[in-house]
Amino acid sequence: MQAPQDTKPRWERRKDARPQELLAAALEQFVERGYAATRLEDVAKRAGVSKGTLYLYFANKEELFKAVVRANIVATIGEAEQDVANYDGDSAELLGTLLMRWWTEIWATPLGGITKLILAEGHNFPELAQFYNEEVVARGSLLVTQVLKRGIERGEFRQVDPVVMTRVLIAPVLMLMMWTHSYMPTCDMPEITPQDFMETFISTSLRGLKASAA
Amino acid sequence: MQAPQDTKPRWERRKDARPQELLAAALEQFVERGYAATRLEDVAKRAGVSKGTLYLYFANKEELFKAVVRANIVATIGEAEQDVANYDGDSAELLGTLLMRWWTEIWATPLGGITKLILAEGHNFPELAQFYNEEVVARGSLLVTQVLKRGIERGEFRQVDPVVMTRVLIAPVLMLMMWTHSYMPTCDMPEITPQDFMETFISTSLRGLKASAA
Amino acid sequence: MQAPQDTKPRWERRKDARPQELLAAALEQFVERGYAATRLEDVAKRAGVSKGTLYLYFANKEELFKAVVRANIVATIGEAEQDVANYDGDSAELLGTLLMRWWTEIWATPLGGITKLILAEGHNFPELAQFYNEEVVARGSLLVTQVLKRGIERGEFRQVDPVVMTRVLIAPVLMLMMWTHSYMPTCDMPEITPQDFMETFISTSLRGLKASAA
Amino acid sequence: MQAPQDTKPRWERRKDARPQELLAAALEQFVERGYAATRLEDVAKRAGVSKGTLYLYFANKEELFKAVVRANIVATIGEAEQDVANYDGDSAELLGTLLMRWWTEIWATPLGGITKLILAEGHNFPELAQFYNEEVVARGSLLVTQVLKRGIERGEFRQVDPVVMTRVLIAPVLMLMMWTHSYMPTCDMPEITPQDFMETFISTSLRGLKASAA
DNA sequence: GATGAATGAGATTTCATTCAT
DNA sequence: AATGAATGAAATCTCATTCAT
Numbered sequence: 053m054q055a056p057q058d059t060k061p062r063w064e065r066r067k068d069a070r071p072q073e074l075l076a077a078a079l080e081q082f083v084e085r086g087y088a089a090t091r092l093e094d095v096a097k098r099a100g101v102s103k104g105t106l107y108l109y110f111a112n113k114e115e116l117f118k119a120v121v122r123a124n125i126v127a128t129i130g131e132a133e134q135d136v137a138n139y140d141g142d143s144a145e146l147l148g149t150l151l152m153r154w155w156t157e158i159w160a161t162p163l164g165g166i167t168k169l170i171l172a173e174g175h176n177f178p179e180l181a182q183f184y185n186e187e188v189v190a191r192g193s194l195l196v197t198q199v200l201k202r203g204i205e206r207g208e209f210r211q212v213d214p215v216v217m218t219r220v221l222i223a224p225v226l227m228l229m230m231w232t233h234s235y236m237p238t239c240d241m242p243e244i245t246p247q248d249f250m251e252t253f254i255s256t257s258l259r260g261l262k263a264s265a266a
Numbered sequence: 267m268q269a270p271q272d273t274k275p276r277w278e279r280r281k282d283a284r285p286q287e288l289l290a291a292a293l294e295q296f297v298e299r300g301y302a303a304t305r306l307e308d309v310a311k312r313a314g315v316s317k318g319t320l321y322l323y324f325a326n327k328e329e330l331f332k333a334v335v336r337a338n339i340v341a342t343i344g345e346a347e348q349d350v351a352n353y354d355g356d357s358a359e360l361l362g363t364l365l366m367r368w369w370t371e372i373w374a375t376p377l378g379g380i381t382k383l384i385l386a387e388g389h390n391f392p393e394l395a396q397f398y399n400e401e402v403v404a405r406g407s408l409l410v411t412q413v414l415k416r417g418i419e420r421g422e423f424r425q426v427d428p429v430v431m432t433r434v435l436i437a438p439v440l441m442l443m444m445w446t447h448s449y450m451p452t453c454d455m456p457e458i459t460p461q462d463f464m465e466t467f468i469s470t471s472l473r474g475l476k477a478s479a480a
Numbered sequence: 481m482q483a484p485q486d487t488k489p490r491w492e493r494r495k496d497a498r499p500q501e502l503l504a505a506a507l508e509q510f511v512e513r514g515y516a517a518t519r520l521e522d523v524a525k526r527a528g529v530s531k532g533t534l535y536l537y538f539a540n541k542e543e544l545f546k547a548v549v550r551a552n553i554v555a556t557i558g559e560a561e562q563d564v565a566n567y568d569g570d571s572a573e574l575l576g577t578l579l580m581r582w583w584t585e586i587w588a589t590p591l592g593g594i595t596k597l598i599l600a601e602g603h604n605f606p607e608l609a610q611f612y613n614e615e616v617v618a619r620g621s622l623l624v625t626q627v628l629k630r631g632i633e634r635g636e637f638r639q640v641d642p643v644v645m646t647r648v649l650i651a652p653v654l655m656l657m658m659w660t661h662s663y664m665p666t667c668d669m670p671e672i673t674p675q676d677f678m679e680t681f682i683s684t685s686l687r688g689l690k691a692s693a694a
Numbered sequence: 695m696q697a698p699q700d701t702k703p704r705w706e707r708r709k710d711a712r713p714q715e716l717l718a719a720a721l722e723q724f725v726e727r728g729y730a731a732t733r734l735e736d737v738a739k740r741a742g743v744s745k746g747t748l749y750l751y752f753a754n755k756e757e758l759f760k761a762v763v764r765a766n767i768v769a770t771i772g773e774a775e776q777d778v779a780n781y782d783g784d785s786a787e788l789l790g791t792l793l794m795r796w797w798t799e800i801w802a803t804p805l806g807g808i809t810k811l812i813l814a815e816g817h818n819f820p821e822l823a824q825f826y827n828e829e830v831v832a833r834g835s836l837l838v839t840q841v842l843k844r845g846i847e848r849g850e851f852r853q854v855d856p857v858v859m860t861r862v863l864i865a866p867v868l869m870l871m872m873w874t875h876s877y878m879p880t881c882d883m884p885e886i887t888p889q890d891f892m893e894t895f896i897s898t899s900l901r902g903l904k905a906s907a908a
Numbered sequence: 909g910a911t912g913a914a915t916g917a918g919a920t921t922t923c924a925t926t927c928a929t
Numbered sequence: 930a931a932t933g934a935a936t937g938a939a940a941t942c943t944c945a946t947t948c949a950t
Contacts, residue, residue: 085390086390088303089302089387089390092940092941093940101913101915102914102915104914104916104942104943105915108912108914113942171444172300173386176300176303215457215458216463216466219458219463220438220470222441223438223441224434224441227436227437234389234395243429244429248427248430249430249433249434249437253437255474256474256475258474259475260471260474260475261473261474284930305924307924315931316933317925317932318933318934319930321924321925322930322931513818514730514814516730517730517815519944520946521944521945530911531946532910532911532912532946532948535946541945541946600814600815604728604731641894644886644891644894645894645898648895651870652866654872655864655865655866655868655869655872658813658868658872662816662817662823672857672858676855676858677858677862681862681865684859684903685899685902686902687902688897688902688903689902733918735919735920743934744937745936746921746922747934750934754921755919
């Protein structure tokens with residue numbers, strides 16, 4: 053007796069997979085070239101389909117772009133929110149871990165490419181930029197802010213405005229992401245690894261944040 | 267003897283001013299819309315000339331863009347280099363001043379818009395990106411690196427890799443500039459001023475940099 | 481012994497019905513949208529089949545269109561021809577009845593839609609237009625012409641050119657049909673019914689046709 | 695001394711004429727092919743310009759079409775309105791003259807081609823169809839209706855519903871126009887001239903309209 | 909026979925670039 | 930030097946048609 057797990061004919065299974073393939077190809081092309089400079093024909097070619105096929109799945113270029121953005125808003129933030137809620141130790145350590153995970157698990161992934169796109173060409177798509185900011189940036193920021201408040205309340209951090217400080221802490225991570233995706237491998241940050249950058253950034257920031265000894 | 271300062275007839279002086287006017291208009295348009303989305307017709311309209319006139323001064327869109335970039339690489343860096351060389355006081359204060367001046371005198375000006383452009387669409391113009399990085403980012407970085415080395419040597423700063431730390435210190439300023447130019451006034455950084463950001467950033471970084479008390 | 485009327489299995493009978501269903505759907509869509517604006521996908525959807533199925537029955541869009549036209553050339557004209565041949569009364573009454581039946585039995589039916597199509601987009605299909613004119617318009621016209629000749633011979637109608645007069649009598653009916661199918665319900669003929677139109681048209685024409693009393 | 699009538703350089707005079715040339719070419723092409731089947735490239739070619747030039751003068755295909763329609767709504771109706779108001783003789787004669795002039799001065803001109811277009815493809819452009827109906831059909835109809843009322847009041851015509859009768863009188867003229875523009879020269883109305891048609895139509899209708907002798 | 913995913917030619921539209929004046 | 934009408938290559942998008950399943 054044959055295993056009936058998948059009774060669909062091959063091309064139908066293919067159809068189910070198509071949107072993902074197209075989104076993947078589009079993501080790569082958009083990240084590589086930017087929104088405006090990306091030609092749909094290239095996306096199609098990269099996905100191994102014809103121009104017309106794209107339009108079976110996405111109404112137009114803008115919708116394709118939006119779909120790419122939506123598809124890459126990962127659940128990672130949700131997990132991080134849990135971690136922070138449950139954590140019970142040193143705030144500095146929590147903050148350091150949080151920022152480092154943010155880098156490795158979010159910005160160093162394709163989501164980083166998306167974020168770069170939004171920052172670079174976002175103002176041509178105001179609604180999308182807003183949507184993205186709310187879903188990704190704002191939620192992530194809130195997390196950092198909460199840890200900062202916690203540390204301040206517990207006397208671990210000195211008195212700073214947690215909202216402003218949140219921005220200050222986020223900025224270097226985003227900028228690292230921009231550099232990483234700027235395709236200027238040689239001219240950008242020769243001989244510096246993201247790891248180096250993040251470690252130096254985190255250690256310095258935590259030092260600067262900590263309540264003055266005593 | 268009459269003052270020979272300007273013997274040219276008026277329309278010829280106008281002619282000399284033309285390129286500047288065109289570059290100014292192009293800068294605004296590029297910053298507002300991005301490279302790809304900028305139509306030369308809009309640049310021309312903004313400058314109050316016809317489309318054809320643009321081509322009298324610049325061979326094509328790309329050359330216009332390059333000219334805009336070149337024209338906005340100001341001499342400010344040179345001045346700063348002098349200041350640093352002549353300074354003779356506390357390294358932390360020097361670094362703080364340097365960073366703040368960097369913001370107010372460079373990134374908060376139209377040059378900021380150019381930098382954003384380069385970061386956003388630079389990889390479509392690799393040679394330009396490289397040129398820009400060398401002329402602006404590298405020279406500026408070098409300055410910061412020098413101050414860091416000076417501070418470390420003088421025992422004011424703790425032992426850090428000055429090249430990496432330079433990046434860490436530059437990143438927030440650039441990111442602030444990106445945000446400032448991202449045309450997402452509402453969703454971006456509600457109720458935070460660049461001033462707040464810079465102050466918090468600088469004070470925290472300097473604290474994190476300083477050699478552990480004693 | 482079982483009735484052998486239909487020994488085919490059901491799906492095969494279905495198969496036989498398919499072309500009719502497709503033609504019906506195509507007729508509606510063509511009439512509603514016009515030839516050029518009709519998308520085969522919509523025809524298929526309307527018929528509840530897939531786009532590909534259309535091509536099992538019709539070689540291409542043009543053939544489908546032609547098939548629709550051919551399928552709607554009804555036998556009604558044949559009946560009318562019989563009626564006219566057998567009639568033995570007043571020519572004016574015969575003509576009036578003929579015209580009114582023409583309207584109700586032909587132009588007010590989907591065939592009207594076809595005629596509108598031919599008139600509207602027929603010159604993109606010259607052969608089809610010719611075919612249609614010969615099969616429908618010419619035969620119908622001939623009928624009218626015969627009645628006119630009969631009336632003139634019998635002294636009931638005044639001396640007119642029967643061929644020209646035929647056109648004059650056909651025109652209003654066709655125009656009514658155009659209006660009826662023109663999908664401009666409000667702007668076209670407010671508060672006038674086809675019935676009103678036909679009655680007024682017939683009575684006036686017959687009056688105008690009749691041999692001047694005496 | 696040279697005549698200074700036209701100081702513009704040649705190409706500028708050309709520019710002024712361009713829209714008219716384009717509209718003329720578009721009219722021909724639309725009338726020949728129908729709206730949907732007309733390719734802008736063909737219009738351009740017919741006008742002796744490139745595709746892009748069309749877009750200097752008309753935003754898109756639909757706007758071009760609308761412009762063609764607007765440009766062909768002649769003032770003729772206005773003149774006819776004057777004539778009717780001033781006329782002081784036999785209503786039947788007035789009506790006959792009106793209808794004949796309608797044919798020769800309006801429907802037999804390019805405006806006829808436009809009307810055919812509207813009737814054929816008008817429901818794809820509802821607003822345009824409405825606009826056209828109001829400006830051309832409704833005004834023309836009103837004129838006929840007024841003459842009918844006048845004749846009925848003066849006892850020249852028998853008692854008919856003037857609104858319905860208006861339609862009955864307009865229909866043949868419009869249908870003649872449809873036939874004329876249907877580009878089926880051979881199959882349509884062999885050996886009948888529009889002149890024949892109109893004369894037979896008018897004489898029959900007037901006979902049918904006149905108050906029964908006495 | 910039926911499906912519907914895939915195709916690609918062709919249409920509209922945009923815009924950097926040219927060139928006669 | 931300046932103009933702006935004209936161009937045409939290239940991009941987006943549509944849809945009749947094909948074909949593997």
